[in-house]
Amino acid sequence: MxxxxxxxxxxxxxxxxxxxxxxxxxxxxxxxxxxxxxxxxxxxxxxxxxxxxxxxxxxxxxxxxxxxxxxxxxSVFVTVAQPTDDGRLLVGRMASSTAAPGRWQLPGGTIEPPETDATLDMEALRRHAARELAEEAGHHVAAGDMELWRVTQGDKGNVGVHFRAPACPAEALHEQYTALVGAERAQGRTPELDRIAFIRSVADVAGLGGPSADFLPMLVARHAASRPADHEGGSR
Known part of the structure; x- marks a missing residue:
């Protein structure tokens, strides 16, 4: 409202x-x-x-x-939990040109207000989440395939609306991100994420090096708890 x-x-x-x-x-x-x-x-x-x-x-x-x-x-923001088909989760490190350089987080961003005659509803948030995933990671997912996963409110009151996308092979996600980085740099632009990684657990968050978004450990723990028990291995 x-x-x-x-x-x-x-x-x-x-x-x-x-x-x-x-x-x-x-x-x-x-x-x-x-x-x-x-x-x-x-x-x-x-x-x-x-x-x-x-x-x-x-x-x-x-x-x-x-x-x-x-x-x-x-602030009000969306993120996308992008799982791989082997049970990992894609995270990215914010580039030096962003407002939070060096911070690890899920792909996403703050919400822009709708046009004056439009409504800020769940469908608008899904579209925004899909756009952020494409712009930051190069992976395109239909807005309708974004599943509402979690809503968080941090210590400073920031509200996060977190979606989950369908699983995708890590190799394909890495190739799409690499292609995005090449296209951005060819046009003289700096990618918003200067690095991506695939993690499984809260321990992997600590192993990334550098700060992370306050919501990341909790969401990674939630993701880990929902994984099938036969998914094993470390981050890459």
Whole structure:
């Protein structure tokens, strides 16, 4: 359900502008695109969650860490759990040009608000998840094949809507990612994921090296618990 954004004071607006300019100076690849911000998440019944959200741009997020002018602005994002046919899970490392360089996570991204006459519903989230998987990993899956898997809310209030795609051979996924990287670099663009890996367990998350998204260990554990017992082996 869409709601109006909070009204910022003049001081908060000035702090947001300064903070965004500093962030862009440190990472010129950042862009002030449209985004969905969580204003509330309520469980209506065992099968229904009501998300209240408002429209903003990425610069609002710099106020989350401002010691004087802080504004709670939880993000709303989707991810895709892409399993392999031997029971592993595809993860990627965010490139240096992104807002979270070096962080390991599932393919995905923050939600963009719909057009004014459109609805932010589950079908829209499925389409967004499918697009993120194609753009970041080069693997194309029909939106209708995205299974809602889990909804999480982190310590900072960020809401993650996690989907699961049909299993695919790891070799095919690696080939598709390699082709995507080549195509992006040929056009002078930097891929959002600078590396991918295939993991089975929470122990494999620790073995990746570098930070990981806060939700990743929990989702990997959930994936591991749902695997058939005969899938064995390590990450690659």
């Amino acid at each position: 869409e709601t109006d954004p909070p009204r910022l004071t003049d001081e908060q607006t000035a702090a947001m502008t300064r903070g965004w300019e500093e962030a862009v100076a440190a990472n010129p690849a950042l862009f002030d695109g449209p985004t969905v911000v969580c204003a509330g998440l309520e469980r209506k019944d065992s099968d229904t969650l009501l998300l209240t959200w408002y429209r903003a741009t990425y610069r609002l997020y710099v106020l989350r860490l401002d010691p004087v002018h802080a504004v709670p602005a939880p």
